[in-house]
Amino acid sequence: MNKTSKVEVNQDGTQRGLTNLAVQMIAFGGSIGTGLFLGAGSTIHRTGPSILLVYAVIGSFFFLMMRAIGEMLYADPNQHTFVAFIHRYLGSGLGKFAEWSYWLELILAAMAELTAIAAYFQLWFPNLPAWLIQLVFLVALTLINLAVVSFFGKAEIILSGIKIITILGLIVVGGWLILTHHQGISGDRAAVSNLTANFSVFPNGIAQFIFAFPMVFFAFQGMEFVGITTAETKQPRKILPRAINQIIGRILFFYIGSLAVIMMVSPWQRISASQSPFVQIFELAGIPAAAMLINLVVIVAAASTLNSAIFSTGRHLYQLALESHSAHMKPLRKISTSGIPIVSVLVSATLMLGSPILSLFNQLTSAFTFVASVSGDIYILVCILTMVAHWKFRHSPASRQIAFRMPAYRITEPLTICFLLVYFLVKHHAGRQLGRLFGRWVLVVI
Template sequence: MAHKKSSSAEQEKQTMKRSLSNTHIQLIALGGTIGTGLFLGVGNSIHLAGPSVILIYGLVGLFLFILMRALGELILSDLHKNTYIDFITEYLGKSVGTVSGYLYWFSWLTLAMAEVTALGIYFQFWWPKLPTWIPGTITLVILLVINLVSAKVFGNLEFSFAIIKIVTIIAFVILILYLMLTGNKGQYGTIGWSNLITDGGFFARGGKGFLRGFQMVIFSFIGVELVGLTASEAQNPKATIPKAINQLPVRIILFYIFAIIAILLAIPWDKVSTTSSPFVQALEGTGIKDASAIINFVVISAAVSATNSFIYSAGRLLFSINYDGKNKLSKFLGKLNNRQLPANGLIVSTLIMGLAPILNLFLGDNAFEFISSVATSMFLIIWSIMIITHITYRKKTPNTLLPSYRMPLFPYLDIIDLLFFIGMIILLLWLPTYRISMISALAVFILLCLIINLVREEKEKSQ
């Protein structure tokens, strides 16, 4: 009897605590769609594609909504699984699951490095001579401590950050529209629709410019699947996960497309900065006193929020990959502490994120662009594997065992989504600017495949 109780306790200990409420999940889902990709990276997208970047955001948002519908069905088919990697392992095999897990984990680390790099850029708005590594390093230490307290504390912090970001975006859009309707002039002339089509029209950069704009836009959307990683700690995932996913198209329209239109109303597209936040630039251009300082604070909070989310995600992924492992390292990384948190995974992940300043020293001003393009490349591979996992799951699962929340028009939407992601991989290989990043991501994927297979073969020989 005592043995049974001990076994039950051990099982309970290895299950993450369900401490995230409905409000937490909704705000994490909202906040997850607003980060550095929008606040900083959008300038790069506008520079490359011109006003047609609005169309790119709509297209990418549509394909990622399809992805989230597939992932939502997977999550709700088995709520005992910790992350998407558990599903990849079950339906595509342990080797593919392990490779995908480490690639996905490394992708989150790369994203965090991009955010840490962006933080240094934002703080230079007030202190131009401040070394870019200082704000990021301090932020990582503080956020690690917060993540080691509980998932609920993480949820409360994300709740606060999400509120700040959402209110700011809405206020920004309303302010620009008000200034346009009242005929106000800013630093760049009259605020109005003419700025959208100045110097070349909607497709001012032509077809190649339109295609070049996809990389940073895709980077902007990375993090939308964070809502799925919260399922194992959500109090009522069957209700909150579908609701959060179904609201994604509305969030894309409100917080991406409307915000970008507002920027382009205030600034001619060819004057948008690529080295600082276009939101700060737009408000500086209106002449409203201290407005740019306020939005810079919000931009910083968005980067801190994103970094917080990436620490949360990376720690849980590292735990999930190593859970139930037999070697010493797997046992170390694949266990929960007495707070039911993957503490070791969180600490190791954050330490690696702290390497971002070293990359900044080597890459200088190009650090953010390079890191973001590597992250985009890795996520395109991961998303492709996720779609293949969903297709395999549906083929192996009888209709009677499918959850009520299903991917519509299966398998056609899955196939269209997969073709889009593969098309983006080919596009990044074709464009010289992103070729090295995409080749690096593919090289990491192939190297992981080789290492995992070698380890498996050695294990089989020794048995």
């Protein structure tokens, strides 16, 4: 124990400086991003009020996956990444594939956030080069990550806090518009009945409902960052269960609550698919410069996700270095005097420079679409392997006497794995008939 700072220092030199609030905010930072603030109109336009069902279903499966990850980390809280359990329980071959693939997925996801930051920042400064914007944000957030882990946690609390305040602001403002029956978009009055009138699960057909799943699934990515903070969290066996049990409910509240309010303020058919619903609601309330406000929040949201990604990639690469016997990986094990795996963080951040380089040769939208698509495929495969590893874990001696368990894992785990497999097939448009077949199967399973 470090008596001066009262922060527990691990044997490898890393420090347990993250609080319960910081851990939850890191999860918020990873999972509540630009998709909600900008993409909500598109998801609502696709399938109407039943989009709330899509969020609830996917959120439930993410909760089950987080409980599986939490159980393994509860048994061994010294791991710097949950992906290490794939190596332990499924063998070195799949383990190395998953570990390197997930690290690459995080790099690509960070690059996607950098391209998004540049695109939104250029709305204010259109003549500023995208590569320069990306470089400034990347350097600034990397420096935050090189400070003590508690400082990183405080930075993430601030960044994620801005997003949460904005969502709560929308819910409060929208609630006021509903209570006063404010005249909304296209002359419609705000009312709860806008959400329930002429309700249909498939207003635009079952295909649109099914293909809303990939859009919503992408929004939940990053929640698993909780499973990369454990080795640097204070009292992990106390904080980890609390953080996992609380985070899913709060994220679902923010997602479902904000979308429900949006569709109460105006019938979902009137909501623009091309403009942020947050902007539309704040403009209805007479808030000046609503578009500028949301653009600022979107930049903060992307920066928050990028901040968490830099943290995660550094710890993940450090874990890979610990498991490797290669002399080339040994420098990546270096820990700074402030308890940070400094070389692993710097190497990961350096690879993210691919984003500003990419922006020199492609349009920002093309770059964002490319990196998001590739990272999404890797992510799903790692999720499936993680669940299989947990199944093996539950049949090993290490799972005995564990107080934090995945509920009814013999049923919920195969169900989650099947859901992830079906989602992967649907995401890749595996033929129209196959998509319909698996889509119906998803509904039956749900």
